[in-house]
Amino acid sequence: MSKIYQAFANKKAFIPFITCGDPNLETTKACVRAMAANGASLIELGIPFSDPTAEGSVIQGANIRALSNGITTDDVFTMVEELRADVTIPMVFMTYANVIFSYGPEAFMARCKAVGIDGVILPDLPYEEREEFLDVCSANDVDLISMIAPTSENRIAMIAREAKGFIYLVSSLGVTGTRSEITTDLGAIVKVIRENTDTPIGIGFGISTPEQAKKMAGLADAAIVGSAIIKLLEKHGKDAAKPIGAYVKTMADAVKE
Amino acid sequence: MTNKNGRFGIHGGQYIPETLMNAVIELEEAYNYYKNDPDFNRELEELLNEYGGRPSRLYYAEKMTKDLGGAKIYLKREDLNHTGAHKINNVLGQALLAKKMGKTRLIAETGAGQHGVATATAAALMGMECVVYMGEEDTKRQALNVYRMRLLGSQVIPVTTGTATLKDAVSEAMREWTSRMDDTHYCLGSVMGPHPFPTIVRDFQAVISKEIKAQMLEKEGRLPDAVIACVGGGSNAIGTFYNFIEDEEVALIGCEAAGRGIDTFETAATVNTGSIGIFHGMKSYFCQDKYGQIAPVYSISAGLDYPGIGPEHAHLHDIGRAQYVPVTDDEAVEAFEYLARTEGIIPAIESAHAVAHAMKLAPTMDKDKIIVITISGRGDKDCAAIARYRGEDIHE
Numbered sequence A: 001m002s003k004i005y006q007a008f009a010n011k012k013a014f015i016p017f018i019t020c021g022d023p024n025l026e027t028t029k030a031c032v033r034a035m036a037a038n039g040a041s042l043i044e045l046g047i048p049f050s051d052p053t054a055e056g057s058v059i060q061g062a063n064i065r066a067l068s069n070g071i072t073t074d075d076v077f078t079m080v081e082e083l084r085a086d087v088t089i090p091m092v093f094m095t096y097a098n099v100i101f102s103y104g105p106e107a108f109m110a111r112c113k114a115v116g117i118d119g120v121i122l123p124d125l126p127y128e129e130r131e132e133f134l135d136v137c138s139a140n141d142v143d144l145i146s147m148i149a150p151t152s153e154n155r156i157a158m159i160a161r162e163a164k165g166f167i168y169l170v171s172s173l174g175v176t177g178t179r180s181e182i183t184t185d186l187g188a189i190v191k192v193i194r195e196n197t198d199t200p201i202g203i204g205f206g207i208s209t210p211e212q213a214k215k216m217a218g219l220a221d222a223a224i225v226g227s228a229i230i231k232l233l234e235k236h237g238k239d240a241a242k243p244i245g246a247y248v249k250t251m252a253d254a255v256k257e
Numbered sequence B: 001m002t003n004k005n006g007r008f009g010i011h012g013g014q015y016i017p018e019t020l021m022n023a024v025i026e027l028e029e030a031y032n033y034y035k036n037d038p039d040f041n042r043e044l045e046e047l048l049n050e051y052g053g054r055p056s057r058l059y060y061a062e063k064m065t066k067d068l069g070g071a072k073i074y075l076k077r078e079d080l081n082h083t084g085a086h087k088i089n090n091v092l093g094q095a096l097l098a099k100k101m102g103k104t105r106l107i108a109e110t111g112a113g114q115h116g117v118a119t120a121t122a123a124a125l126m127g128m129e130c131v132v133y134m135g136e137e138d139t140k141r142q143a144l145n146v147y148r149m150r151l152l153g154s155q156v157i158p159v160t161t162g163t164a165t166l167k168d169a170v171s172e173a174m175r176e177w178t179s180r181m182d183d184t185h186y187c188l189g190s191v192m193g194p195h196p197f198p199t200i201v202r203d204f205q206a207v208i209s210k211e212i213k214a215q216m217l218e219k220e221g222r223l224p225d226a227v228i229a230c231v232g233g234g235s236n237a238i239g240t241f242y243n244f245i246e247d248e249e250v251a252l253i254g255c256e257a258a259g260r261g262i263d264t265f266e267t268a269a270t271v272n273t274g275s276i277g278i279f280h281g282m283k284s285y286f287c288q289d290k291y292g293q294i295a296p297v298y299s300i301s302a303g304l305d306y307p308g309i310g311p312e313h314a315h316l317h318d319i320g321r322a323q324y325v326p327v328t329d330d331e332a333v334e335a336f337e338y339l340a341r342t343e344g345i346i347p348a349i350e351s352a353h354a355v356a357h358a359m360k361l362a363p364t365m366d367k368d369k370i371i372v373i374t375i376s377g378r379g380d381k382d383c384a385a386i387a388r389y390r391g392e393d394i395h396e
Helices: A003-008 A025-037 A057-068 A073-083 A097-103 A105-115 A127-132 A134-139 A153-161 A186-196 A210-219 A227-239 A241-256 B018-034 B038-051 B062-068 B087-100 B114-126 B136-141 B143-151 B166-179 B197-205 B207-220 B235-244 B311-318 B329-343 B349-364 B380-389
Strands: A013-019 A043-046 A091-094 A119-121 A143-148 A167-170 A201-204 A222-225 B011-015 B058-060 B072-077 B105-110 B129-135 B155-159 B184-186 B226-231 B251-259 B275-279 B281-286 B322-328 B370-375
Touching: A003 A013, A013 A025, A013 A057, A013 A201, A013 A210, A013 A227, A013 A241, A025 A043, A025 A073, A025 A227, A025 A241, A043 A057, A057 A227, A073 A091, A073 A105, A097 A105, A097 A127, A097 B275, A105 A134, A127 A134, A127 A143, A127 A153, A127 B011, A127 B018, A134 A143, A143 A153, A153 A186, A153 B018, A167 A186, A186 A201, A186 A210, A201 A210, A210 A222, A210 A241, A222 A227, A222 A241, A227 A241, B011 B275, B011 B311, B018 B087, B018 B166, B018 B197, B038 B087, B058 B207, B062 B072, B062 B329, B062 B349, B072 B207, B087 B105, B087 B114, B087 B184, B087 B197, B087 B235, B105 B114, B105 B166, B114 B129, B114 B143, B129 B136, B129 B143, B129 B166, B136 B143, B136 B155, B143 B155, B143 B380, B155 B166, B166 B184, B197 B207, B197 B235, B197 B311, B207 B235, B207 B370, B226 B235, B226 B349, B235 B251, B235 B311, B235 B370, B251 B329, B251 B349, B281 B311, B311 B322, B322 B329, B322 B349, B329 B349, B329 B380, B349 B370, B349 B380
Parallel strands: A013 A043, A013 A222, A043 A091, A091 A119, A119 A143, A143 A167, A167 A201, A201 A222, B072 B370, B105 B129, B105 B184, B129 B155, B226 B251, B226 B370, B251 B322
Antiparallel strands: B011 B281, B058 B072, B275 B281
16 A cells, blocks of 8 residues: 555645755755654655746746756755655655656656655646556556646546545646635535545645645645745745744644644 | 547657646647638638738749759748748637637747737737737847737736746746636647647648648649758748658758757757657657756747757657758858848748758759748848847847
8 A cells, every 4th residue: 555645544634845955955854854853744855847837936946946056866866865764754756747757767766666755746747648657656656646626627537536645636726836815616626536536635736824724634635835835945045944844833733633 | 548649659748737638628629620610711711811911922032043053942931921920820720719719818928029929910800818928038139029019919928937038938828828728728839839739730830831832833843852941849840841741752851940059058959959858748859958957948049949849840850751950050140141132031030040951952952953941930020139140239
């Protein structure tokens, strides 16, 4: 059974995201440890990509800062290997199809397995293109996470039935970034997903406050937060681990209440 | 249930966020319906002819032919179309399709500004709202086209992310489309992006080779030996090639922007220097590093300054049906000046890349051979930049 299920076992989950190497990998490591220590159920690690088309300006900025520091996919693998000495909660990569394709899908997934990465989220790999990586993912026990969007409508059941690990439910139209209000009828989408699978559901895009996180995790199984954390990184730079740990605690506590 | 549609060999596909999937499926269904609808086709043909100025001329460049001393050279004059480039062919088709689909707003990316101007023009004609994304760097290089778009009632949004050029404008237009699909059609300007765009844009541009074929048969009673076009994403090139793909005796030659040379990093010659990757919704060739980070490409031509190439071109390259040759800034500028001086035609700097290769090729061919060069656009927009390239301080 997927290790990712641990994150959801009989409880609501909080899933923070961080872009690796922004501003450097030492900071990323400190932040990941702080997240794990403060109640994160699963961590999404972003491998930087030059042209992240699903990201809003905040996470785009993190990608560019990491790449301008010369961070490579190999550096990220090495970092995860070091983190796995003490971080035991599930961790997944969030990146773009070209990062895996250019590394060589077999080599990439084999290293994921070796260093202890449990899944990959690829916002530019819809259901129709999943065969690009599906077999190599399965062969290496890496869950290829499915995404469902407010516009998925007649596609929800088809995607849900084959979902592995957890389902990433996109809360709103548009790209990543904080929003003051989420207006999608997520309850209706969750209902259709539940009719088709037991795979847990995390809701992401636009969530930044404990109130939003509590509401989203209440509707589904988890709240996912990225941009709000990157904003803390932007503000505190190399000293971000402490404020990010405190933020994750507030969010995780709100979700688990 | 893998979607095998939209593949050209291994290239193409639909590598886009789930949020956009139903929008591209809806587009494909609408296109498949309207492309066989006689009313739609009649309306489009009337627009292309009465408004766009088609068919465009196939002009025998006699002075150039005699000067180069080899193959007979014809110019396919897409520069004479309304708005001054081939881009209008695709835009009138997509805008009409969008209107039939009930969309009221067009968004577009633009590099040199020709596609942006064409989209703004169609939006004005059809009473649609229009927003054009343009790299900030390009808004400076092509200030006149920015003004033209605003004059036509469009909003131009300068894109400051990444290299602030065409690829970033595409990324930003895709992001915008993700946030607003119900009333908005993304009028993609080249044979790239996710399926069905490479097919739709190719079909709307195929009028170029359809006309060349008929005009050539009328003038010469036979097909040309080679057709030559510049390639960025590759829309005028695929338009020039398409109806000749089955005619194996016709050489298909695409001219890539080599910038300062394919042995430098300042190049945009995707087939000559790139490798296979997945970006902007498609699998194709891209300029990238070994970790798949998209390279900051360079060319004097804002319209060819793109790190990828359309998937059908990638396939034509793979199977050896078309040839993709690099042309440097220097060669393109010389060809720009040569065509102006020799034939009294100022080509777009993009099209000058095709002229430059023909200048190398024609003298190596016998006098009974025939070359067609597609002049994809006119060069008024480039005069100030070329003058500056030659050290003259001219500003628009």
